[in-house]
Amino acid sequence: MLSGKVAVITGAGPGLGRTLAGLMVEEGARVVVSARSRAALEETAAAGGALAVPADVRDPDQVQALARTTVDRFGRIDVLVNAAFPGTHRKNVLDMDPDYLELWRSAVETATYGTLLACRYLAPYMVEGGGGSIVNVTSLSSRTGYAGRSDYATGKAGVHLLSHCLADELGPLGVRVNCVAPGWIASDALTTWMETRARDEGTTFQTVYDHDVDRMALRRIATEEDVARAVIFLAGDGAKAITGATIDVNGGQLFT
Incomplete structure (x- = not known):
């Protein structure tokens, strides 16, 4: 599906980024x-057999260096996946002190401004090469608000509308822009969060898990591979008529 394509993944630390990199290499991409x-x-x-290029997506100089390094090494860029995780610090607006407000701004900058910078400096190489695909990883949290998550939700929600704008701007130049919005992803972090909720609620982990999963139409929590496969689909030529769209990967937890 991605044979011969050059793909760049931002936010490719442990978890989804690592899984995605490995699967893209298996699909034939140079990553x-x-x-x-x-x-x-x-x-x-x-x-995953990929090339590592450290960069902070909030820094224009570092993002430009990422683009140049990729093109110097592989000659072009076909796919960009923006998956930088801005973090969430779980604080109510009335409890936000000046230090937390800076953390809030940093989270939004990482998600939205970081995505914009990566598109600004990598998309021209796609246009030069005749086209490409940008896939922005957002979140179920950008679809509906939860108390204490305004930093993460706001940053990711901004990426949705940014993606619509960029799809309209870049479409005539052959570049598609889409989103994948995961819900909960099966992981150690999710397990720890459920265990904490169980303690706070005076119940068991299994009770919390069953309660949450029973709210999902598919009765299961998505895996990193489930999310990565949706990204790979949008990145590949099988989605060549799709732009400005979002694929929700949440097991049917939320219909949009």
Whole structure:
């Protein structure tokens, strides 16, 4: 599906980014992975057979260097996946002190401004090469608000409308822009969160798990591979008539 294509993944640390990099290599792509943490990035690159290029997506100079390094090495860019994780610090607006407000701004900048910068500096190489695909990883949290998650939700929601704008701007030039919006993803972090909820609610992990999964139409939590496969579909030629769209990968937890 991606044979011969050159793909860049931002936010490619542990978890989804690492899984996606490995699967893209298996699909025949030449993959460049990028993140702020060099140690985690090198683990991702080693596990997936990709090239590691550290970069902070909020820094225009570093994003431009990522684009140049990719083109110098592989000659072009066909696919860009923006998957930088802005983090969430779970605080009510009335409890936000000045230090937290800076964390809030940083989270939104990572998600929305970071996505914009990556598109600004990598998309021209796609246009030059005759076209390409941008896939932005957003979240179920950008579809509906939850208390204490306004930083994460706002940043990811901004990416949805940014993607619509860029799809309209870049479509005539042969570049498609779409989103994948995961819900919960089966992981150690999710398990820890459910265990914490169980303790807070005075119940068991299994009770919390069953309650949450029973709200999903498919009665299961999506895996990293489930989300990665949706990204790969949108990145490939099988989706060549799709732009400005969002694929929700949440097991039927939320219909949009």
